[in-house]
């Protein structure tokens with residue numbers, strides 16, 4: 002889609018330029034040429050050379066076939082009653098009653114070919130778009146010039162033709178096979194709308210390069226061949242453009258590998274204008290054929306390159322600094338593109354200027370134009386707002402001729418900063434930079450978007466070879482588009498809907514509302530029939546087959562004038578009530594006056610019941626229309642709240658949150674100002690005339706109703722959605738929460754057990770410590786009594802001992818510390834992470850293996866274990882009474898090898914002997930000799 006976008010290069014006659022499908026196209030320009038393009042609907046394609054111009058698309062230079070577009074300034078308006086369509090609005094600024102009004106001027110038509118020369122060149126706008134009064138730039142059948150309407154449209158054919166492709170609930174999928182000079186590997190059959198791989202190649206490529214069953218036919222809505230773009234537009238584009246003009250969103254996009262003809266199909270060139278220029282002519286043609294409506298047209302042009310959305314109508318420097326963000330809209334699945342310039346257009350020339358500027362900005366933004374072009378998606382959007390033309394001449398009173406000067410450029414009036422503000426839909430400020438058409442005087446406004454999309458070369462997302470070589474350039478958007486389409490196609494045949502990853506790429510996110518069903522979609526899959534491209538072409542056909550099964554259910558979006566609607570409902574209620582009264586009177590009439598059969602009676606009762614039901618319905622509708630401004634076809638309830646997609650990045654979520662907050666703040670301010678206005682109302686003096694009182698009461702009632710509308714809107718737009726979001730979140734996290742609770746309880750249980758175990762250990766240790774102290778005291782005493790190492794005596798030299806009781810004690814100590822059951826047990830449980838809030842006593846902290854995951858906070862202090870502390874010296878003067886030795890301990894300790902001399906205690910410390918004997922008397926092994 003690269004080369005022929007170069008609309009600024011002069012074109013060369015087709016006959017002199019050979020068909021050069023391969024890149025770089027410029028390098029092939031000297032190939033031989035043959036005149037005569039293969040015609041539309043001829044199959045198979047003859048390999049005759051097609052002199053397709055490599056030259057640029059000249060959307061705006063349609064000098065040959067199209068009548069040269071008239072300059073906006075030069076066109077006189079046919080009729081001066083344009084302003085008659087404007088409904089009265091109180092306290093509005095001036096309006097000139099110029100009797101020679103001009104055609105509405107495209108507000109931002111640049112004076113020069115801006116944007117193409119320098120990225121710093123800001124296009125000069127004749128009108129600031131943000132300040133444009135939509136009423137001034139409306140287009141209707143009178144303002145459309147003959148030059149804006151395609152001369153190629155056969156009106157008779159148009160009336161006779163059944164352009165109902167867009168009405169199906171399926172995507173319209175067509176295949177366009179580009180002509181080739183080489184041998185074609187495909188056999189297209191336009192008459193049967195099918196295409197199949199030539200059997201010669203089907204055998205050799207099956208299960209190798211070509212995925213899927215390539216032996217079977219691929220059937221589509223249309224299979225097209227040849228060079229002329231007119232039949233292509235008529236077949237795949239016109240009904241969708243028509244649908245967009247009638248209020249349905251419509252998307253037309255071209256999908257296919259590089260150089261297969263996507264750009265040629267969408268944009269075309271000077272000789273063969275593509276779908277976009279033809280569609281734009283058709284738009285103005287439609288307006289000319291529809292005298293009963295008036296239109297406001299806004300267009301935007303953007304590019305998605307490397308997952309960045311660039312506004313092609315903004316000055317390049319600004320566009321680069323402020324990439325377009327895709328935010329969630331108010332309704333479910335709606336998206337808002339911001340900041341994105343929308344330019345109001347009132348003529349074909351205006352559209353052409355916009356396209357030209359976009360192309361210019363695109364080219365100045367990159368050096369490698371061709372490569373970038375084949376890897377980027379370009380999206381041209383036309384927002385169409387329309388409403389019935391008013392027949393009332395009162396609309397002329399819309400402006401006060403004295404307060405605002407006429408616009409110098411077009412003689413019409415653009416409100417100044419203090420002038421009439423352009424409100425958003427139904428008084429609410431709608432996001433977006435352009436002006437909005439207002440529903441008024443009972444006339445509802447229809448809004449639709451026509452998106453024309455030239456996708457990047459699909460081989461970047463489908464060819465494995467390419468993927469490995471150029472991995473970094475894989476087009477995320479195209480890959481995701483494939484996944485999204487597959488999921489949507491699967492969902493169409495299932496009751497259990499799988500999650501559709503719209504948010505995984507910018508393109509799919511932007512197309513979400515359309516792909517979700519609320520649009521009529523036409524896809525043109527372009528095929529390069531060369532043998533070398535069989536794999537890519539098959540992949541394209543498989544994509545086409547998948548997208549065919551995606552279900553659509555496009556709805557018109559209509560904004561109604563609530564006041565008018567309410568009034569209508571009120572009148573109907575009054576009439577119904579009258580009829581009800583009559584019926585009831587009839588029913589209550591004396592029986593003698595009424596000779597009704599049982600059946601008649603039943604009918605009457607039913608009629609009364611029906612009337613009552615209808616009255617109730619209408620009363621309910623009044624409440625609904627107070628707060629709902631979007632009445633969808635066959636549906637009168639507000640759209641359900643937007644579901645938060647938790648796959649969104651934190652940034653996207655933040656953006657959505659900001660947008661919601663902003664809306665909240667705006668509505669809060671609105672409520673405050675209305676409340677203040679209500680407060681400020683003067684009280685009605687008792688002496689005031691009745692009419693004055695009535696008037697004030699009516700005004701008060703109106704203000705109250707406005708307040709109610711705002712409050713209801715507040716509730717519906719934010720209160721209700723927020724509650725739903727909360728419910729969604731709670732539902733989504735219910736299981737996770739339960740699991741978390743379960744785990745927490747488990748941990749708490751475990752922690753309790755741990756604390757108990759530790760408590761036990763502590764008690765054991767305290768006990769042990771006591772025992773140790775007692776034993777130490779005893780042993781010291783024992784030794785001091787000379788029972789272990791007896792003091793040297795001249796009379797009775799001590800018997801040799803193996804180390805004395807102290808030594809034995811020390812041995813025991815060292816053994817017990819090495820086998821410390823507490824340490825080892827703690828080590829066993831050390832792989833558990835203990836939370837800080839688990840109560841731990843300081844006694845245990847020093848025993849934790851710090852290399853294990855079990856970490857104990859410093860706040861508990863890391864004290865040495867008592868076992869590691871120095872033993873206090875036992876008091877030497879300990880009385881023998883203190884030797885309350887726990888005998889069991891001594892008894893169970895097999896290592897307490899205390900040597901007792903054969904003579905027992907006798908003669909060593911005679912004064913201590915009786916006591917020692919008393920204490921140790923039961924220990925038979927202490928006094929073996931005595932016992933014996």
Ligand SMILES: Nc1ncnc2c1ncn2[C@@H]1O[C@H](COP(=O)(O)OP(=O)(O)OP(=O)(O)O)[C@@H](O)[C@H]1O
Nearest residue numbers: 002003053055228259260261262263264265375458
């Ligand atoms: N149906 C056709 N008849 C004649 N020439 C064609 C046709 N389709 C494509 N061409 C020519 O083939 C060349 C490549 O086409 P085009 O640039 O439209 O491919 P593309 O699919 O948009 O490529 P890319 O993805 O790289 O942008 C152009 O010179 C174009 O004029």
